[in-house]
Amino acid sequence: MKASIPAVFFLLALSPFVFADDNNPQQQQQPQTQNNKTGNVSVKGNSQDPKNISFDGGIEQIFDLENDMLNPSDGTLRWKGKIFRIEDNVVFRERFEHYLSTPAPTDDAAEYEKIYNEVSRMLDMRGVKTRDRNKRILEAIDKVRELADFNDIDGGQSINIANVAYKAYLNSISANELKLHYGALQNSKEELRNKLDAKENSRRYKEKVDMGKANFREGSNGSKSAKIKNPSPGTVAPTLQQTYMLQDLVATEAAMKATKAERFALEKKSELEFQSSIAQYTAELRYRHAVLAQRFYNAIFSANARGQEIGKKEIKEYLPISNFAASIETVESMLNEAKGETNKYIRSAEAFYNSGKKYHAFRQVLNAFVIGEHLDPVIFYPTEQKQEFLELWLLCQELAKESETRELDAIEISLGKIKQIAPDFPEAEVRGKLRAAKQASSLEIMRAKAAFMMAAKQGSDEAMNEAINSVQETILLASKYWPQNPEIKELLDDILKQGNILSKLAPEFDRMVEEDKKREIFDRRIEFTAALMGDAERREKLEKIISEVAAVGMVLNQVQAQIAARNEYLAWDLLAKAEAINPEDSEVVMAKARLVPLVADYSRMLTKAAQEEEQKNFALALKHYLDAQKLNPASEICSQGIQRNAAALLEAKTGTPKQSDGNADENDFDF
Amino acid sequence: MKKNLAPTIAAFALPLIIIIGASFLLISRSSNNENLPAFPAEKYSKNPLALRGNTYSLNAAVEKQLAQNANGRVLSVVVLSKDEALLPVFVPAGKASNIEVGQRMAMTVSVDETSTITVQSIQKF
Numbered sequence: 001m002k003a004s005i006p007a008v009f010f011l012l013a014l015s016p017f018v019f020a021d022d023n024n025p026q027q028q029q030q031p032q033t034q035n036n037k038t039g040n041v042s043v044k045g046n047s048q049d050p051k052n053i054s055f056d057g058g059i060e061q062i063f064d065l066e067n068d069m070l071n072p073s074d075g076t077l078r079w080k081g082k083i084f085r086i087e088d089n090v091v092f093r094e095r096f097e098h099y100l101s102t103p104a105p106t107d108d109a110a111e112y113e114k115i116y117n118e119v120s121r122m123l124d125m126r127g128v129k130t131r132d133r134n135k136r137i138l139e140a141i142d143k144v145r146e147l148a149d150f151n152d153i154d155g156g157q158s159i160n161i162a163n164v165a166y167k168a169y170l171n172s173i174s175a176n177e178l179k180l181h182y183g184a185l186q187n188s189k190e191e192l193r194n195k196l197d198a199k200e201n202s203r204r205y206k207e208k209v210d211m212g213k214a215n216f217r218e219g220s221n222g223s224k225s226a227k228i229k230n231p232s233p234g235t236v237a238p239t240l241q242q243t244y245m246l247q248d249l250v251a252t253e254a255a256m257k258a259t260k261a262e263r264f265a266l267e268k269k270s271e272l273e274f275q276s277s278i279a280q281y282t283a284e285l286r287y288r289h290a291v292l293a294q295r296f297y298n299a300i301f302s303a304n305a306r307g308q309e310i311g312k313k314e315i316k317e318y319l320p321i322s323n324f325a326a327s328i329e330t331v332e333s334m335l336n337e338a339k340g341e342t343n344k345y346i347r348s349a350e351a352f353y354n355s356g357k358k359y360h361a362f363r364q365v366l367n368a369f370v371i372g373e374h375l376d377p378v379i380f381y382p383t384e385q386k387q388e389f390l391e392l393w394l395l396c397q398e399l400a401k402e403s404e405t406r407e408l409d410a411i412e413i414s415l416g417k418i419k420q421i422a423p424d425f426p427e428a429e430v431r432g433k434l435r436a437a438k439q440a441s442s443l444e445i446m447r448a449k450a451a452f453m454m455a456a457k458q459g460s461d462e463a464m465n466e467a468i469n470s471v472q473e474t475i476l477l478a479s480k481y482w483p484q485n486p487e488i489k490e491l492l493d494d495i496l497k498q499g500n501i502l503s504k505l506a507p508e509f510d511r512m513v514e515e516d517k518k519r520e521i522f523d524r525r526i527e528f529t530a531a532l533m534g535d536a537e538r539r540e541k542l543e544k545i546i547s548e549v550a551a552v553g554m555v556l557n558q559v560q561a562q563i564a565a566r567n568e569y570l571a572w573d574l575l576a577k578a579e580a581i582n583p584e585d586s587e588v589v590m591a592k593a594r595l596v597p598l599v600a601d602y603s604r605m606l607t608k609a610a611q612e613e614e615q616k617n618f619a620l621a622l623k624h625y626l627d628a629q630k631l632n633p634a635s636e637i638c639s640q641g642i643q644r645n646a647a648a649l650l651e652a653k654t655g656t657p658k659q660s661d662g663n664a665d666e667n668d669f670d671f
Numbered sequence: 672m673k674k675n676l677a678p679t680i681a682a683f684a685l686p687l688i689i690i691i692g693a694s695f696l697l698i699s700r701s702s703n704n705e706n707l708p709a710f711p712a713e714k715y716s717k718n719p720l721a722l723r724g725n726t727y728s729l730n731a732a733v734e735k736q737l738a739q740n741a742n743g744r745v746l747s748v749v750v751l752s753k754d755e756a757l758l759p760v761f762v763p764a765g766k767a768s769n770i771e772v773g774q775r776m777a778m779t780v781s782v783d784e785t786s787t788i789t790v791q792s793i794q795k796f
Contacts, residue, residue, distance in 0.1 A: 620786050624716075
């Protein structure tokens with residue numbers, strides 16, 4: 001596990017160097033770079049071609065991304081062959097910064113550990129007689145509350161465990177009572193059944209005797225046809241007493257079923273609640289509490305072999321491994337392993353720090369934090385070292401931001417600062433890549449200059465136009481590697497000096513403006529920028545067009561993001577924004593056409609609302625906006641439409657404008 | 672003996688008066704709205720012109736206050752029916768007091784020439 005999170009962030013931040021803007025056809029023409037783990041500049045084709053130089057291979061090699069613990073793209077952490085899902089990286093980074101900036105606690109860790117172990121011992125029910133178990137559990141619940149006094153270490157979580165355990169304990173007592181009640185009901189059912197049988201036998205016997213007597217009488221009367229009759233079962237109605245007894249029996253059976261169901265529900269509910277606590281602690285990486293909760297669980301439910309039912313899905317999600325069977329025992333073994341691993345990282349961090357390798361030490365602390373944020377070795381890590389790491393961390397963040405904006409000079413300065421704090425920071429190759437990027441940018445400029453000079457020598461319009469096209473391509477490429485390259489401005493100045501370009505491009509620019517070909521002007525912006533540099537009026541128009549098309553482009557990117565996130569209605573709202581900037585923009589029109597089938601109902605409502613508003617039917621406009629908002633509650637268009645039309649309706653009905661909202665809470669109002 | 676009779680009569684009479692009063696209120700309230708058809712929320716969305724000039728009963732809960740001034744308020748209400756349609760209603764000042772979000776109301780409403788749903792009377796329930 002050589003890699004680190006800042007390394008990954010840094011790589012991500014550097015990605016603009018590598019990946020061309022999808023919206024820019026010029027950039028799409030660039031040769032594709034390959035990920036190369038050899039550390040050499042990775043190219044496809046001619047390695048001498050500066051266009052092929054990229055940062056990815058080198059950076060990956062430096063930071064050994066193959067073994068990276070953290071994958072920021074999906075927020076997973078690879079550890080011990082398992083993949084953990086950690087929270088959003090922004091949240092994680094904030095938590096880590098908070099950790100680094102917080103002094104080590106003053107709680108007595110040894111005392112905490114002592115109490116913790118005592119509770120664990122109390123909950124070990126091996127060899128404990130059944131009658132003593134409840135007493136032991138209650139004592140352990142009392143004891144575990146003491147842990148919450150160590151707030152810095154415990155975070156007050158032990159109180160929650162005590163509460164859940166006590167509740168489960170009470171439920172188990174109630175369940176036992178229900179069990180006894182069930183037994184009593186079963187006894188009375190048996191008793192009733194015996195009585196009923198006795199009554200039935202007695203009745204049948206009596207009936208038989210009566211029948212015998214009757215037969216005898218008939219026989220003595222000389223009736224030859226008389227036959228001895230046997231009473232057939234069920235044909236004789238039971239006595240009143242028997243009926244009552246039968247009723248009692250049915251009622252007892254019903255009560256037994258109800259008691260059984262109640263007991264099952266009570267036990268199950270309590271058990272599942274407990275399991276959910278364990279799952280929660282596991283997900284929050286609170287191993288100590290997860291293990292403690294699990295010990296209580298085992299003690300209360302005698303459930304060493306029971307499987308985790310609740311939180312199974314969450315744990316599965318947390319550990320997305322197809323064959324991972326979530327069970328209490330597996331979780332405990334994983335938690336214990338995490339404790340050992342965290343200790344190892346912290347020991348390693350201390351060793352690195354003592355040998356002056358602060359960057360390596362920082363990475364070890366980061367790894368330990370990712371795995372055991374709430375464990376003692378991490379919590380009690382020395383404050384002074386954490387402060388140094390915080391400085392290092394912040395510099396790494398700065399570096400990442402500079403990489404995003406491709407400020408190569410600033411990156412070099414930041415690298416220098418980092419090196420001062422952590423001499424072991426692997427900067428050499430990064431510097432090499434920076435140099436390569438600068439060279440690549442300069443080479444492009446040189447190529448453009450050469451082409452331009454040749455065209456200027458030839459003096460023909462055709463050659464000049466060709467040169468301008470070539471310059472445009474190369475400037476885009478050069479600025480992709482190094483936007484702040486001072487040579488770019490020099491080149492543009494040189495071009496500007498060739499006065500004839502202005503005279504050729506200005507009419508073309510005017511014609512394109514007249515034809516409203518804004519996107520085409522945008523695509524040729526470098527060319528026009530150079531040509532119109534001395535023409536203030538046209539230059540202003542050009543800048544306006546560039547910012548307009550760029551703004552539409554930004555909105556369209558957001559639209560794509562919303563569509564990808566399945567927020568089609570919000571994407572539609574964004575398209576309306578883009579349309580407001582430039583309704584004729586071809587990409588906006590195409591995007592609308594693609595999206596409209598997905599938001600037909602919503603767009604129809606908005607259209608109707610706009611139509612009614614235009615005709616000053618504010619109530620109807622309001623109705624349509626309310627309906628649309630029901631579909632898309634986050635819609636700014638809807639909420640603005642509602643506000644606007646409600647105010648207009650009120651004014652139309654009362655003749656006075658609406659009162660300002662002020663700070664009044666609209667959810668609680670009086671008339 | 673007479674002294675003992677008075678509290679007994681009072682004990683019986685007071686609840687009786689309350690029950691009669693409550694029944695009267697209920698009957699009068701239901702009689703207000705019973706004669707009116709329920710507001711056709713779906714028709715209002717599809718063909719609001721057809722409802723102009725009509726009066727309806729509308730049972731709804733207050734969802735939000737959208738705008739207000741000294742002469743009235745515009746509310747969005749959720750119709751207490753299966754489809755829970757949202758409607759904007761205009762409540763002229765003085766038609767109700769102390770209405771809060773979530774408050775359920777039985778209203779008499781009319782649809783005017785601008786298709787605005789205007790509240791004529793409100794009773795909470």
